[in-house]
Amino acid sequence: MSPLVKRKKEKFSIPSKYLLLILTCICIALMAFSFFTDYSSMPLNKVVGYVVVPFQKGVTNVGTWISNRVEELGELKEVLKENQELKEQVAELTIQNTQLQQDKYELNNLRELLELDEQYSSYDKVGARIIARDSGNWFHTFTIDKGLNDGLTVDMNVIAGGGLVGRITDIGDNWAKVNAIINDDSNVSGMVLASSDTMIVTGSLQLMAEGVIGYEQLNDTKDKVELGDKVVTSNISDKYLPGILIGYISKIEQDSNNITKYGEITPAVDFSHLEEVLVILETKQQISK
């Protein structure tokens, strides 16, 4: 059977020229619509969420399970090897050593947890798991497995490991899109904790390759800001809650205008190994009301 005969059978027979034109118009209309209005409550988000998110959840769960098993296998091998080496040593010393190490590990974990909880304990938080990342290589956005059904809304702040991760920019019933602060189109109003000088923290794909984020417009006329100073979100941001740790200053340069400074910040969050995040259940707008 020749393809010509088959094509006649197809139901719609709009010439592809017109189909292209129609779809182009739809795209442009969508772009204009989403640019000028708030489209996050559109039914499309909901429908797509129910179709795609379960798959993403499943694959992520399977992936995590496999990588955990692989890690366990690796660990088992290591332990066996270690055991053989340690057998040659005095048994008492071995036991003592293992116990000490275990205690230390536990202590560190507990300390971290305590610190994180104390720092932001005034806010209600909910944990969420990252189920998907940006499909392209240009931006750092990711999808988490909680949405409108869990009480989240757009503009809620997301933290992990004691530092700011980003904020929710789009949402469906069972998923939410988080725009990370390292994203190339993200700007956060920051503040040096020690001197209360404000700055604009800007994500950059170029700097992210070196594991840092940039900042600019730091107003530091008294030269008080030093390397290693803590940078937190500032009070004047309209999206981010104040006092959330962003990172530590790792480079300071004088701007050519001799008034402001720019440089780099080492983020407090390890973005490449992020798996679980906490969402703060309050937005800046709610609090200021």
Added chain:
Amino acid sequence: MKKIISMICMILFGFVLQTTLFQKLSFGDISPNLLIIVTASYGFMYGERHGMLVGFLCGLLMDVFNGSVLGFYALLFLYIGACNGLFHRVFYQDDLKLPLALITGSDIVYSLLCYILLFLLRGRFAFGFYVKNVIFPELVYTIFVTIFLYPIILFINNKLNNSEKRGDRKLAKKD
């Protein structure tokens, strides 16, 4: 009908794998562009119309989950699919060179347009950096994945065509 269902499954399959599994398998934060492979393949296998539809749907998925403006990626993928559809006439199944060349070309065009529209217009001029760290690695990885993925798409395509032909024959007998 079967074709449409397989098409939608393919798109979902590509999108889910790209956002989950291949993000874990990424080298230096770069993952392959499966949706380009799917869009381009449907373009040159079935012609412009399918290329357009698949491209539009792929782009729309990306817009909903990743894009800042709805419709941007949809428009980009729509035209990539349509352009690949133009090569339907010179497409032969046994030839692997044309699909590879087309997918390579599509990925380059997609990356360049992304750079120009999303980065250059915001004053990010370090083109060399982006070529070295995003465009080129993505291209190499995408071609690498194509070599394994393309035969699978071709296989599904052939299976569907065969079953359709069988269905046609049955109908013909009844007539």
